[in-house]
Amino acid sequence: MSLSTQDIERIAHLARIRVTPADVTDVQSKLDGIFKLIDEMQAVDTKGVEPMSHGLDMVLRLRDDAVTEINEREKFQKNAPQAEAGYFLVPKVIE
Amino acid sequence: MSWNTFATVAETVKALDAKQISAVELATHYLDRADALQPTLNAYITLDRELTLAEANAADAKRALGAAAPLLGVPIAHKDIYLIDGWRTTCGSKMLENFVAPYTSTVVKNMADAGMVTLGKLNMDEFAMGSSNETSYFGTVKNPWDVSRVPGGSSGGSAAAVAAGLAPASTGTDTGGSIRQPAMFCNLTGLKPTYGVCSRYGIIAFASSLDQAGPFAQTAEDCALLLGAMAGFDPHDATSLDRPKEDYTRDLAKPLAGLRIGLPKEFFGDGVGAGIAKAVEEALTVYRKLGATTVEISLPNVKYSVPAYYVVAPAEASSNLSRFDGARYGHRASQYDDLLDMYKRSRAEGFGAEVKRRILIGTYVLSHGYYDAYYLQAGKLRRLIAEDFKRAYEVCDVVMGPTAPETAFQFGSKTDDPVKMYLNDIFTICANLTGQPALSHPCGTDEHGQHVGMQIIGNYLDEARMLNVAHQFQLATDWHKRHPSI
Numbered sequence: 001m002s003l004s005t006q007d008i009e010r011i012a013h014l015a016r017i018r019v020t021p022a023d024v025t026d027v028q029s030k031l032d033g034i035f036k037l038i039d040e041m042q043a044v045d046t047k048g049v050e051p052m053s054h055g056l057d058m059v060l061r062l063r064d065d066a067v068t069e070i071n072e073r074e075k076f077q078k079n080a081p082q083a084e085a086g087y088f089l090v091p092k093v094i095e
Numbered sequence: 096m097s098w099n100t101f102a103t104v105a106e107t108v109k110a111l112d113a114k115q116i117s118a119v120e121l122a123t124h125y126l127d128r129a130d131a132l133q134p135t136l137n138a139y140i141t142l143d144r145e146l147t148l149a150e151a152n153a154a155d156a157k158r159a160l161g162a163a164a165p166l167l168g169v170p171i172a173h174k175d176i177y178l179i180d181g182w183r184t185t186c187g188s189k190m191l192e193n194f195v196a197p198y199t200s201t202v203v204k205n206m207a208d209a210g211m212v213t214l215g216k217l218n219m220d221e222f223a224m225g226s227s228n229e230t231s232y233f234g235t236v237k238n239p240w241d242v243s244r245v246p247g248g249s250s251g252g253s254a255a256a257v258a259a260g261l262a263p264a265s266t267g268t269d270t271g272g273s274i275r276q277p278a279m280f281c282n283l284t285g286l287k288p289t290y291g292v293c294s295r296y297g298i299i300a301f302a303s304s305l306d307q308a309g310p311f312a313q314t315a316e317d318c319a320l321l322l323g324a325m326a327g328f329d330p331h332d333a334t335s336l337d338r339p340k341e342d343y344t345r346d347l348a349k350p351l352a353g354l355r356i357g358l359p360k361e362f363f364g365d366g367v368g369a370g371i372a373k374a375v376e377e378a379l380t381v382y383r384k385l386g387a388t389t390v391e392i393s394l395p396n397v398k399y400s401v402p403a404y405y406v407v408a409p410a411e412a413s414s415n416l417s418r419f420d421g422a423r424y425g426h427r428a429s430q431y432d433d434l435l436d437m438y439k440r441s442r443a444e445g446f447g448a449e450v451k452r453r454i455l456i457g458t459y460v461l462s463h464g465y466y467d468a469y470y471l472q473a474g475k476l477r478r479l480i481a482e483d484f485k486r487a488y489e490v491c492d493v494v495m496g497p498t499a500p501e502t503a504f505q506f507g508s509k510t511d512d513p514v515k516m517y518l519n520d521i522f523t524i525c526a527n528l529t530g531q532p533a534l535s536h537p538c539g540t541d542e543h544g545q546h547v548g549m550q551i552i553g554n555y556l557d558e559a560r561m562l563n564v565a566h567q568f569q570l571a572t573d574w575h576k577r578h579p580s581i
Contacts (some may be wrong), residue, residue, distance in 0.1 A: 003459075011462065016442055017454060019443070027451075034456060035456075041476055044399060046476065049479060050475070053474060054334065055290050055529050055531065056336070056530060061330075063330065072197065081421060090422050090434055091431065092433075
């Protein structure tokens with residue numbers, strides 16, 4: 001499999017990463033090399049194999065639906081690039 | 096007082112108990128050494144003498160009151176992926192250059208509860224993506240044995256710091272070999288526990304189904320002490336194993352007579368450096384002298400570990416790293432047209448090339464129409480690899496082989512070809528895919544004088560036995576007692 005320039009632009013958009021036209025060729029060639037490696041696994045017949053996501057096949061726990069965390073908004077917002085009156089500031093999205 | 100900077104954790108505990116040294120004196124000693132060697136090694140990203148000495152003073156005060164915590168006053172340095180309340184936590188990225196953690200990860204909290212004092216935050220590959228510490232935004236870490244060579248990665252700072260005597264022990268994380276490979280490159284013992292033994296809460300996520308925290312130290316005995324402090328059930332981590340605490344030192348003294356060592360023929364092929372093969376063979380001779388027997392096994396699907404990993408890890412990373420949006424925390428571009436452009440530029444500027452590559456791969460394999468061919472197929476391969484190991488444990492107790500196919504390499508020798516870099520993790524990745532515990536211990540040097548590691552892969556939750564095996568080897572050998580002259 002090899003990726004086209006359009007593929008790179010599409011996934012870069014989906015990933016919300018700006019890739020400049022100057023970078024596309026380099027990204028494309030590196031990703032092609034990586035997909036060549038990845039595609040080795042397509043050789044294995046895995047029909048009927050149950051996929052594994054956890055080594056011990058554990059079942060996720062449930063917890064009581066109770067409030068356990070305290071509000072630390074001010075502390076958390078200290079790391080925000082722009083915050084005001086408890087809100088995160090972002091560019092205007094509604095005209 | 097003068098202090099042996101290469102004292103083990105066990106020796107440090109004894110010295111503290113005997114009042115030969117205080118926590119403040121210890122912290123000061125290691126901070127001074129860290130400062131002195133920072134220009135040479137670049138092992139740390141953040142040192143904060145005030146914060147460290149406050150913890151050390153508190154430890155001494157507790158001791159004066161007769162408090163008993165097992166590792167009270169012992170210093171430890173943490174990989175800069177662990178959140179610690181009030182400490183800058185960067186994950187080796189420009190994205191988090193100015194991020195100050197608002198809470199503390201469970202592993203660090205557990206170690207603090209055991210009395211350990213935080214020395215600082217260690218350098219690492221950006222978001223733990225790398226095998227050489229060359230992707231860090233804060234510059235490469237040098238291998239203290241040979242500063243022209245890499246320390247390994249992603250926990251490169253963690254390995255370099257302990258190897259150079261800047262800290263008696265450190266924490267790392269291991270998603271595809273990031274503890275074991277640097278442990279080999281820097282002549283240390285490093286352990287990746289069973290998935291779920293150490294809480295992932297407060298560790299910046301890379302690939303959530305693979306990430307696991309573990310210790311770096313000079314000896315297996317120290318790793319047993321450290322794991323005892325790190326491990327434990329944590330309700331904050333959905334995949335944390337709910338089980339009682341263990342004493343990982345309990346079996347250290349057991350003789351190895353009767354131990355069955357499985358040697359996968361796939362780990363002893365052409366790809367392994369001649370010097371590595373020789374050192375591993377000599378180490379196996381030691382194991383046989385100690386009473387162990389070896390049996391050849393086969394793990395036929397292990398050769399698909401790297402391809403499967405480069406689907407699973409990027410897929411999970413692309414999802415985890417979507418939280419860096421330039422809005423709530425992290426880097427925000429200074430100029431942008433609108434919200435979408437703000438996301439795209441902030442992420443383009445904040446992430447380095449390797450991190451962006453992996454996000455793009457992950458985004459692609461999870462995009463519409465590709466899930467079955469990639470993520471699902473990789474999940475099925477994980478099952479097949481796990482079944483290979485299950486069969487192996489019918490005839491052996493532990494699996495052994497070289498930790499990496501190559502010893503510490505020169506800076507820049509793999510940076511232009513990501514695939515070449517990825518293949519350095521060819522023997523370590525399988526234990527992450529299956530969730531099994533694995534460690535690396537020193538076992539010799541190759542023809543360039545570079546260090547070779549023996550990897551021990553164990554069955555689920557068999558850490559105590561693996562540490563026993565490595566400890567017995569270390570009682571019979573002195574590779575782990577060698578230190579760089581730096």
